Amino acid sequence: MSTDSQILDEVVIPEYLKIDTPLKLTSGSVLPSYELIYETYGELNEDKSNAILVCHALSGDHHVAGVDKDGKPGWWNGYIGPGKPVDTNKFFVVCSNNLGGCRGSTGPTTINPETGKVYGPDFPIVTCEDWVQSQNELRKHLGVDKWAALIGGSMGGMQVLQWAIDYPDKLEHALVIAAAPKLSAQNIAFNEVARRAIMSDPDFLEGRFIEAETIPKQGLSLARMLGHLTYLSDDMMGTKFGRELREDKLQYNYEVEFQVESYLRYQGEKFATKMNFDANTYLLMTKALDYFDPAAKYDHNLSEALAKATAKFLVVSFTSDWRFSSQRSHEIVKALLDNDASVSYAEVESQHGHDAFLLPNTHYEGVFKSYMQRVYDDTLQNSKSNQGEQ
Amino acid sequence: MSTDSQILDEVVIPEYLKIDTPLKLTSGSVLPSYELIYETYGELNEDKSNAILVCHALSGDHHVAGVDKDGKPGWWNGYIGPGKPVDTNKFFVVCSNNLGGCRGSTGPTTINPETGKVYGPDFPIVTCEDWVQSQNELRKHLGVDKWAALIGGSMGGMQVLQWAIDYPDKLEHALVIAAAPKLSAQNIAFNEVARRAIMSDPDFLEGRFIEAETIPKQGLSLARMLGHLTYLSDDMMGTKFGRELREDKLQYNYEVEFQVESYLRYQGEKFATKMNFDANTYLLMTKALDYFDPAAKYDHNLSEALAKATAKFLVVSFTSDWRFSSQRSHEIVKALLDNDASVSYAEVESQHGHDAFLLPNTHYEGVFKSYMQRVYDDTLQNSKSNQGEQ
Numbered sequence: 001m002s003t004d005s006q007i008l009d010e011v012v013i014p015e016y017l018k019i020d021t022p023l024k025l026t027s028g029s030v031l032p033s034y035e036l037i038y039e040t041y042g043e044l045n046e047d048k049s050n051a052i053l054v055c056h057a058l059s060g061d062h063h064v065a066g067v068d069k070d071g072k073p074g075w076w077n078g079y080i081g082p083g084k085p086v087d088t089n090k091f092f093v094v095c096s097n098n099l100g101g102c103r104g105s106t107g108p109t110t111i112n113p114e115t116g117k118v119y120g121p122d123f124p125i126v127t128c129e130d131w132v133q134s135q136n137e138l139r140k141h142l143g144v145d146k147w148a149a150l151i152g153g154s155m156g157g158m159q160v161l162q163w164a165i166d167y168p169d170k171l172e173h174a175l176v177i178a179a180a181p182k183l184s185a186q187n188i189a190f191n192e193v194a195r196r197a198i199m200s201d202p203d204f205l206e207g208r209f210i211e212a213e214t215i216p217k218q219g220l221s222l223a224r225m226l227g228h229l230t231y232l233s234d235d236m237m238g239t240k241f242g243r244e245l246r247e248d249k250l251q252y253n254y255e256v257e258f259q260v261e262s263y264l265r266y267q268g269e270k271f272a273t274k275m276n277f278d279a280n281t282y283l284l285m286t287k288a289l290d291y292f293d294p295a296a297k298y299d300h301n302l303s304e305a306l307a308k309a310t311a312k313f314l315v316v317s318f319t320s321d322w323r324f325s326s327q328r329s330h331e332i333v334k335a336l337l338d339n340d341a342s343v344s345y346a347e348v349e350s351q352h353g354h355d356a357f358l359l360p361n362t363h364y365e366g367v368f369k370s371y372m373q374r375v376y377d378d379t380l381q382n383s384k385s386n387q388g389e390q
Numbered sequence: 391m392s393t394d395s396q397i398l399d400e401v402v403i404p405e406y407l408k409i410d411t412p413l414k415l416t417s418g419s420v421l422p423s424y425e426l427i428y429e430t431y432g433e434l435n436e437d438k439s440n441a442i443l444v445c446h447a448l449s450g451d452h453h454v455a456g457v458d459k460d461g462k463p464g465w466w467n468g469y470i471g472p473g474k475p476v477d478t479n480k481f482f483v484v485c486s487n488n489l490g491g492c493r494g495s496t497g498p499t500t501i502n503p504e505t506g507k508v509y510g511p512d513f514p515i516v517t518c519e520d521w522v523q524s525q526n527e528l529r530k531h532l533g534v535d536k537w538a539a540l541i542g543g544s545m546g547g548m549q550v551l552q553w554a555i556d557y558p559d560k561l562e563h564a565l566v567i568a569a570a571p572k573l574s575a576q577n578i579a580f581n582e583v584a585r586r587a588i589m590s591d592p593d594f595l596e597g598r599f600i601e602a603e604t605i606p607k608q609g610l611s612l613a614r615m616l617g618h619l620t621y622l623s624d625d626m627m628g629t630k631f632g633r634e635l636r637e638d639k640l641q642y643n644y645e646v647e648f649q650v651e652s653y654l655r656y657q658g659e660k661f662a663t664k665m666n667f668d669a670n671t672y673l674l675m676t677k678a679l680d681y682f683d684p685a686a687k688y689d690h691n692l693s694e695a696l697a698k699a700t701a702k703f704l705v706v707s708f709t710s711d712w713r714f715s716s717q718r719s720h721e722i723v724k725a726l727l728d729n730d731a732s733v734s735y736a737e738v739e740s741q742h743g744h745d746a747f748l749l750p751n752t753h754y755e756g757v758f759k760s761y762m763q764r765v766y767d768d769t770l771q772n773s774k775s776n777q778g779e780q
Binding site: 029124188189193197219238243250252254268 | 418419572576582592609630633644651673680681
């Protein structure tokens with residue numbers, strides 16, 4: 001990636017879409033209306049065939065590329081922008097904050113029109129299927145008949161899988177990065193410990209902390225520390241921190257002593273305070289992850305679940321990712337191959353654990369870029385044939 | 391292991407040793423006097439050459455074998471007892487609760503003679519070296535010149551390494567099981583999250599919870615849940631729990647839904663309440679683990695650290711243990727081989743993660759039993775030569 005790309009990054013202003021079509025959630029609850037916040041990059045072409053939807057991960061948001069009004073770069077800015085693997089000179093890229101999020105889309109931190117107070121814990125639990133349903137409203141609003149590609153990493157990759165199953169004719173390509181077809185018992189267990197940490201914080205107040213003008217800072221910090229730990233590989237932590245001390249000798253007390261403790265504590269506190277991530281959203285997102293299991297409806301047969309998918313797939317995993325290991329991507333690839341689907345797969349060598357999907361990596365960039373060239377070629381193809389029809 | 395061994399298990403009554411020799415701790419603090427609680431199994435032979443010291447892990451105690459007065463079997467009862475791998479018909483087995491523990495040895499839950507109140511957070515931080523020093527007093531008290539073997543798993547294995555370095559002429563054999571020569575950054579990070587969970591519990595009261603007649607139950611539960619998670623393998627959790635639900639359908643709320651959540655929550659609560667483990671002890675033990683790094687004094691060269699060790703070693707690791715992986719045992723074996731030490735090594739196939747060292751396993755039992763036969767042969771040899779001298 002170009003080191004001076006920052007200078008060229010466009011300032012993006014988010015937009016809002018108010019949706020008044022009631023959303024029937026998987027849980028049975030109904031959201032009468034809701035808003036989605038989203039950003040777009042690049043230009044939608046005339047026949048609207050170059051649109052790409054990016055799905056974010058647990059703590060991500062709609063600000064995926066460019067810089068916001070405060071100059072903050074998007075979370076995947078290294079990979080999305082002019083001349084980058086997802087080239088915004090060619091593609092019209094869209095990213096929305098998930099329903100139930102805390103960055104502008106309707107969620108626990110927004111006002112419940114029925115009560116005039118913030119939803120807080122009353123916001124219903126949403127699932128991956130609900131997210132896809134709500135994003136489909138955004139697709140319609142943008143006038144896009146079919147996404148040229150859906151792209152997502154981690155939780156975002158799961159959404160891409162769900163899209164490919166639920167709306168097979170609405171996407172040409174599916175890029176599923178550092179994901180899994182469902183969480184393992186260990187994954188669920190880590191989520192549960194994180195949720196317990198939040199819910200047992202006395203400032204959680206059964207989720208009504210916003211009304212009480214407080215935040216469950218300790219619990220949220222703990223949840224983030226634990227999450228962060230599982231995003232990194234043992235090797236990478238060893239390389240980055242080893243057993244380095246903050247002071248030059250052991251203190252024999254419970255203050256921060258090792259660099260890794262300092263780093264983790266900083267990450268936890270930043271998440272809870274500076275980033276001001278909402279605790280109810282954290283609970284809700286981890287639950288949606290736990291629930292994600294598209295094969296469940298198909299007698300736990302992932303191949304059958306993916307039988308309806310017609311998209312072409314790129315699946316990417318990273319060697320040191322122990323949260324969603326390469327083995328989990330193999331399950332997806334195998335199920336796609338069972339259906340003779342078009343699937344490319346790359347197992348990228350990286351020391352950076354689950355976080356690798358967000359970080360610079362020559363192999364990953366090459367795979368990503370060349371696959372997006374293919375998407376572009378397909379898009380042009382469609383664009384030409386559409387023009388031919390006009 | 392015999393299934394009816396329970397019937398034959400002897401009831402063991404713990405003993406106390408009061409030590410009035412002041413203990414200068416690694417931290418610089420001095421304990422003027424302290425007590426160690428310990429149990430013994432089998433008979434010490436005439437020339438006191440058949441004594442074995444077992445070192446316990448983080449949440450372990452002195453009750454390693456037999457049954458206590460309440461009928462509770464020892465934590466390693468499957469491997470220690472009459473006819474078992476560590477055969478108490480042949481060996482005199484000793485196990486003490488570590489200094490700073492909460493099961494009877496002097497620690498945060500005992501009375502500080504200087505104040506007449508429980509030590510609580512005023513109990514000084516101890517290290518592995520301090521434990522070894524205190525256990526050496528127990529050795530002297532028992533009149534044992536040289537242990538036939540030191541045996542320990544996990545944290546206990548680290549103590550065995552420390553013994554071999556600090557008192558090389560006081561042990562014949564060293565059995566280092568599921569251990570590591572020092573904690574990795576990831577290991578330290580997990581400990582730090584657990585400590586934060588405890589210390590941020592409002593009932594922790596800066597460690598003075600006993601005086602306030604409360605316990606930091608939520609924090610301690612969280613710490614245990616997290617610890618427990620790292621003791622199990624992903625595969626084993628998958629086999630044991632999968633994504634099984636407690637009820638037959640999803641509830642879409644934050645109550646316990648998956649079996650693995652229920653299991654972990656039970657483990658956490660049991661630890662904090664029924665088992666009544668002391669939170670200050672948990673902090674102290676994890677710190678001692680973090681500090682353990684015998685190579686640090688030797689320019690971070692483990693081979694040099696182990697150069698003085700004259701014991702014969704058995705090192706055992708388990709394939710699915712990701713807390714202290716086989717790679718960490720390889721480091722120990724390699725350092726011993728650099729010194730041309732006598733070392734046997736077994737990498738045991740197991741699905742049970744770090745917990746495997748406590749569980750039945752045919753390969754492990756075979757290795758353990760045959761090595762202990764070797765220890766016995768050595769002991770007999772010594773015993774005979776001693777008798778010859780009389």
